[in-house]
Amino acid sequence: MNEFPPEEATAAPTPPPGPFEDWQRLDPKAVVASTALVVAPMFPIVAIMAVSDDGSTRTLTTAGVLLGVVVLTLVGSWLRWYFTRFRVTAERFELREGNISRSFRSIPRERVRSVDLTAPVVHRLLGISVVKIGTGQKAGSEGELKLDAISTARAEELRRLLLRPRAGTTPESATPPVADSAEETGTELARMRPTWYLYSTLTASLLLFTWAAVGSALSTLSDVFRALWAADTATDWLSDTASSVWTHAPLWAVVVAAVVTVLVGGLLGALAFSVEMWWGFRLTREGDATLRVRRGLLTTRAVSLERRRLRGVELAEPMLLRLAGGSRLTAVATGLEHGETSGRSDNKALLPPAPRGVAGRIGALVLERPGTLEDGAPLRAHPRVALRRRLSRVLLPALLLASGLAVAAHQSEVVPWWSWLVPLGTAPPAVVLAWDAYRNLGHGHRDEYLVTRYGTGVKRTVLLQREGIIGWRISQSPLQRLAGLLTVSATTAAGNGYYSVRDAEAEQGLSFAESCVPGLLSPFLEKNSEFTSESVDSLDGTSHERAKKRTDHP
Numbered sequence: 001m002n003e004f005p006p007e008e009a010t011a012a013p014t015p016p017p018g019p020f021e022d023w024q025r026l027d028p029k030a031v032v033a034s035t036a037l038v039v040a041p042m043f044p045i046v047a048i049m050a051v052s053d054d055g056s057t058r059t060l061t062t063a064g065v066l067l068g069v070v071v072l073t074l075v076g077s078w079l080r081w082y083f084t085r086f087r088v089t090a091e092r093f094e095l096r097e098g099n100i101s102r103s104f105r106s107i108p109r110e111r112v113r114s115v116d117l118t119a120p121v122v123h124r125l126l127g128i129s130v131v132k133i134g135t136g137q138k139a140g141s142e143g144e145l146k147l148d149a150i151s152t153a154r155a156e157e158l159r160r161l162l163l164r165p166r167a168g169t170t171p172e173s174a175t176p177p178v179a180d181s182a183e184e185t186g187t188e189l190a191r192m193r194p195t196w197y198l199y200s201t202l203t204a205s206l207l208l209f210t211w212a213a214v215g216s217a218l219s220t221l222s223d224v225f226r227a228l229w230a231a232d233t234a235t236d237w238l239s240d241t242a243s244s245v246w247t248h249a250p251l252w253a254v255v256v257a258a259v260v261t262v263l264v265g266g267l268l269g270a271l272a273f274s275v276e277m278w279w280g281f282r283l284t285r286e287g288d289a290t291l292r293v294r295r296g297l298l299t300t301r302a303v304s305l306e307r308r309r310l311r312g313v314e315l316a317e318p319m320l321l322r323l324a325g326g327s328r329l330t331a332v333a334t335g336l337e338h339g340e341t342s343g344r345s346d347n348k349a350l351l352p353p354a355p356r357g358v359a360g361r362i363g364a365l366v367l368e369r370p371g372t373l374e375d376g377a378p379l380r381a382h383p384r385v386a387l388r389r390r391l392s393r394v395l396l397p398a399l400l401l402a403s404g405l406a407v408a409a410h411q412s413e414v415v416p417w418w419s420w421l422v423p424l425g426t427a428p429p430a431v432v433l434a435w436d437a438y439r440n441l442g443h444g445h446r447d448e449y450l451v452t453r454y455g456t457g458v459k460r461t462v463l464l465q466r467e468g469i470i471g472w473r474i475s476q477s478p479l480q481r482l483a484g485l486l487t488v489s490a491t492t493a494a495g496n497g498y499y500s501v502r503d504a505e506a507e508q509g510l511s512f513a514e515s516c517v518p519g520l521l522s523p524f525l526e527k528n529s530e531f532t533s534e535s536v537d538s539l540d541g542t543s544h545e546r547a548k549k550r551t552d553h554p
Contacts (some may be wrong), residue, residue, distance in 0.1 A: 012068040019157060020088035025097075026081050029126040034077035035070065036122045041551050042066050067506060086147060088161060093133065094342045095145055098299040105145060113309050113335020116347055117302040119152065124300060129155040133162065134335045134347075162228045162231040163290050163304055186284035186292060190362050192350055197351035200274030201267045203318055230476035232306045263374035285364065291331075291366065293350065303347045309333045311349065311468035311494035312449060315373065317459040321353055328352075329359045331366075332464060348495075363463070373463060379442030379453060380512075386503035387438040398423040443501040443512060450490060450516050452501050462499050468492045469517050474510075488513050 084097040104361060114134035128149040135144065150158070160322045249257075279297035286292055291310070294302045312332040321327065327353040351362050362374035369375075406420040437456035444451050450465040473489040480486055480503070488509040489500040501509060514521050 012547055019154075019418040020086075020161065023085045023087050024150075026084050026147060027128045027150045028081065028126050028257075029153075031074070031081050033120075033122045033126055033128065033149060034080075035074050037120075038073045039070055040122075042070075084147075090156070093145070093162065095147075095535075107135055107145070107534065109162060112162045113306065113333070114347070115162055115304045117152075117159060117304075118299065119157050119296075119301075120299045123149055131155050131158060159302075159304055163306055165550060186286040188282060188284050189365050190281075190283040190358075192278055192281035192295075192352065193354075196352050196354045197271060197274045198279065199321060199324065199355075200278065201270040202320040202324055203270070203353060204327065219237075222430070274352075281352055283350060283366075291350070305331060305333055305335075309494075310334055310366070310465075311492060312462060312464040313366060313373070314463075314495070315356075315359055315363065315461040317356070317461075319457055319459075322459055325356055327351050327356045327359045329354075329363050329366075332462065332492075332499075334494045367449070367463065373446075373461070376446035379443055379444040379451060381506075382438070382441040382443075382503055383485070383505045386441060386485060387435070389479065389483060389485070389503065390434035390437050391431065394434050398427050398430065441503065445516065450499075452499055454502050464490060464492060464499050466516050468494055469520070470518075471496060472513050472521050474513075476506075492517065 035473070068467050079099045083102070084095075086093070086095045088094075088109070092106050092108055094104070096102070096104050112133055112135065116132040116134065117129045118132065119129045127150045130149045131147040133145040133147075140336065147155075147158075147169045149155075175334070180431075198228075227256040276297045276299075278295050281293070281295040284292050284294075285307075286304075287308055291305045291307060292302060293305075294300070298398065303343040310331060310333045314330045314332055316330065317327040327537070328346040328349065331350050333348075350366060351359055357372070360374055362373055363373045365374070367373075401423040402420045405415060405423070409415040409417045409419055432457050437454075440453055440455055440459050442451075442453040445466075446463065447465055450466050450469065451461070451463050453461045467489045469492055473491055474486060476486040484506050485503045486506050486509050487500050487502050488504060490513075491498045504512065510521070
C-alpha cells in the first residue's frame with residue numbers, strides 16, 4: 001500500500017480570543033463599594049451614640065444591629081460578585097447572575113443601543129465603574145443590563161467593543177482599539193463654559209429639587225437634635241427668634257425677607273447641583289459611529305450613543321430659561337429610556353442648559369447639517385381658529401367661575417362681594433399664555449427632517465428624521481371637528497414614540513403627513529371628498545396596521 005505524506009494544513013490560523021470571550025467576573029472591589037454605601041450613613045449614628053447619655057444596654061443593642069446590617073450587606077455583596085458572570089462572543093452579550101433565583105440573559109450585540117459608564121465617589125476612589133447597556137426595550141429592567149462594577153479601564157474597553165462597527169469583522173479579528181483615554185480621542189463638538197452653569201439655575205425642577213434636599217436635611221438635623229436631647233433647646237431658640245422678628249419688624253419686611261431667602265437659597269442650591277451635574281462636560285464624536293457625553297463632578301458619567309440610532313434632536317425651552325435666551329438639547333434616538341429619566345440621570349441630554357444659538361449650532365453638528373437648526377424653510381403657521389381654541393380654554397372657565405361667585409356673593413353674606421374679581425384677575429396672564437402657545441405652533445420640512453414646534457410652559461422644537469417615521473396617528477376631538485382642525489402624530493421607534501403636529505387645518509395636516517413620507521398615508525386619503533370623522537377613524541386604525549409592516553432600519 002502506498003503511503004502519501006500528509007498535506008500541510010491550508011486553513012487560516014484560529015484568531016486569538018477576544019478580551020471578553022471567556023466568562024468574566026466583576027471587580028472584587030465592587031464588594032467594598034457596595035458595603036461602603038451602607039456603612040457611610042452609619043457614622044453620624046455612631047457619633048450621636050458616642051456623645052449621648054443613653055444607657056449601655058441601648059448602645060450595645062444599637063451597635064449590634066448596625067454590625068449585623070454591615071455583615072449582611074458584606075455577605076450579600078460577596079454573593080452577588082461570586083455568582084455574576086458575563087462575556088462577549090462574536091454575536092452576543094451574555095450575563096449570568098443570582099444565587100438563589102438565578103437568571104441568564106443573552107442578547108444579540110446588534111441590539112445594543114447605548115453604553116453608559118457611571119462612577120460615584122466611592123467607585124472613583126476604587127477605580128471601578130458601573131456599566132449600563134441599553135438594549136432599546138422600554139419595559140422596565142428588560143431594557144437595560146447592568147454590571148456593578150468592573151475596573152474603569154475594562155469598562156472603557158467593553159464600551160468600545162460593544163459599540164464598534166462590525167461590518168465585515170468580528171471582535172476576535174478586528175484590530176484592538178488604541179488604549180487612549182476618552183478625553184484624548186474623538187472630535188470635540190462642545191465643551192462646558194462657566195457661564196452655562198447660570199442657565200441651569202433657571203429650571204424650575206432644579207429649584208424644587210434644591211428645596212426638597214433642604215427639607216430632607218432639616219428633617220435629619222431635627223433627628224440629631226432629638227437624639228442629643230437638644231430638641232427642646234433648639235425649639236425654644238427658634239420660637240424666641242420668630243417672636244422677636246414678628247414683634248419688631250413690619251409684616252411687609254418679613255414677607256420680602258422670606259421671599260428673598262427662598263429665591264436666593266434656591267438659586268444658590270440649584271447652582272451647586274448644576275456644577276455637580278455638568279462639571280467637565282464634553283460632547284465628542286468618535287469616528288463616524290458614536291456620540292459620547294461625559295460629565296459630572298462627584299459622580300462621573302459617560303453615555304455613548306451610536307450615530308445610526310439617532311433619529312433627531314429636541315430643543316426644549318422652559319419658560320424661565322426661554323426668557324433668559326437659553327434652551328436644552330436632547331437626543332431623539334432608539335434605545336434611550338424616556339419617562340423614567342430626568343434631572344441627574346437624564347441620558348438623553350446632548351448639552352447642558354445653554355444659549356439658544358449655541359444649542360441650535362450644536363444640534364446641527366450632531367445631525368451633520370450645515371449652519372444651525374433654524375436654517376431652512378420657515379415653519380408653517382397654524383390657522384387662527386387654533387388661537388380661538390386656546391383663548392376659549394382659558395377664558396371660559398374664568399368667566400363661569402366669576403359668574404358663579406357673583407351670584408353667590410349676591411345671595412349670601414358668607415362669600416365676599418369682591419370674590420368674583422379674583423378669577424377675572426387671572427384672565428390677562430392667561431390670555432398672554434394662550435397667545436404664546438398659539439405663536440409657538442408650527443410645522444414644516446427641513447432637508448430630510450420633519451419639524452414640529454409647540455408648547456408654552458415648555459416650548460419644544462423637534463427635528464425627526466423622516467426615514468424614522470413608521471406610521472401616522474390621526475386624532476380629532478369633537479371640538480376640533482367643529483373647528484376643522486386635527487392633530488397629526490408621527491409614530492417612531494425613537495424617543496417618546498410619537499411626535500405631534502397639533503391643531504393643524506385638516507386638509508393641510510393630511511397633506512403634510514403625505515409629503516413627509518410619500519406613499520405611507522396615500523392609500524387611505526379620501527381625495528376629492530370632504531374630510532369626515534369616519535375617515536379619521538379609518539386613518540387612525542389603518543395607519544397603525546401599515547406601520548406594523550414597516551421596520552425602523554438602523
